[in-house]
Amino acid sequence: MGKTITRRFGIMVPQIILLSILVFLLAKQMPGDALTGLLDPSVDPAVIESQREKLGLNNPWHIQYWDWITKAIQGDFGQSFRFKMPVLDLIGERISNTVWLSLATLILTYLIAIPLGITSGRYNDTLSDRLITGYTYLGFAAPLFIFALLMLWLFGFKIGWFPTSGSVTPGLEPGTLAFVISKMYHLLLPATSMALITTVTTVQLLRSEIIDIKHRDFIHTARAKGASESRIYNRHILRNALLPIAAFFGYELTGLIGGTIFIESIFSYPGMGELFFSSILLRDFSVMITIILLYGIASILGALVSDLILGLIDPRIRIK
Template structure:
């Protein structure tokens, strides 16, 4: 497995290089440039603008600009944010904890709901409860996440007033106190539920269908013929085998912790990586935008690797070589 992991990591290098070229090219094709988000061209001297462009290297050939940017990326330096006037990595580091908290909370909700509903629907297939679970899944698949977020804000934040509608922390709360952590949780719960519940449908249906298929296999018939209790058959045989593919999907969710929260964070104005990405695009803050895009790319590749490794760990029949 170690050799397999090393080969996969080496194989990521050309992929990361190609994606970096795409990200850099798309950034250059967008209207304006990094200077557009830094000054107001209508109220600035054209000579000053041209001087700034020269100082920032924006007049250099595109290949030269790419090599300079990529050299910094290799060293962990993504440059400075022209809007926030801070190093990009420092800015991302401030927003990253919020996204991690939101992503892990949503992930726990997703897997918990999927496990409970999928297990119930798989064991009691075609019952009234199974039909209700399927109806919820179809609604979750049909309703866009931004619509669900707006409805949740209207009901639980505006009408009922149970949770805040935006932000990640209350005003005037001192960091490190119990009130701080409670406020953090209160601001996270609604976007986490929206993000987690909307992603539950696919996992639930996958577990349900796999359990139904497994219940018809020969080893289940053999267990029933031996007089094994039905609960033991489902818990020890069917569920254990059916949950293996669900566990392996955890690797793919590593990238979704960050990329999948862009819409949710934007609607809830939750100051995480996703909201920062939208802000950087609107402000033409290309240094931040390209850094986040590269980070999501690397996380996706790592997620694919983790998914393959998990599959080999949870299923002894799989040998990675």
């Protein structure tokens, strides 16, 4: 497995280089540049042009890319034009909120999806299965941002059970119990809103796997040998049905990190998603490119994590 990890990391290097080039080129194709909207339109165009020349915005794209990537390798991703601070410092202030939101969503997703998927698959074509399947159909049909807005209006503004913005109550001292409780309280509604939608894929996948596996020959053989139903489901059906869920784990985690862009914007939650969205609107290219690159690296690592998990839990396909 060590050789496989080393080989996969070797493959990741050209993937990340290609990703960085594509991201840089796509960002440069956007209308305007980093100075757009920051300077008064009444300023002399010659002054604006001199600023662009000073910042290297008039250089060919390959020169701009080389200047950016050489500094990025050294840990310098530039400075945010909006916040007037290094990009890494800015992202460092936000990334923890996004990670906690993604982890909370992932935990809630599996707490909801696994019991529902097992119930729906084991008792298929019953009333409980139809109710669960109906919920998944509604989840597939409902756009995430529409559902999140509904949850915010109902539980945030209408009933008032949860805060409608921020990640913690202002004035609390970091590290205290009240601070931790406030952090959890603020992320509960956005995490639940995202989990109730993202869970439907896992429910349907688990249901389909259970229905397929419980009709295979080795299950009939186990029943013929007198094995109890609980043993059959726990040792044979469920163990095999969870393999695709485990294989999808890494992709789902990185997908949640990307999906927080909408959730954080709707709930005014100060994470990387909200920062990314505002950076696009304000043409803060340094921040935008860095965040996309981080998302891409996270997706590549997620694929590796999924392969490793699948190899650990299934000896038949173990990575060597």
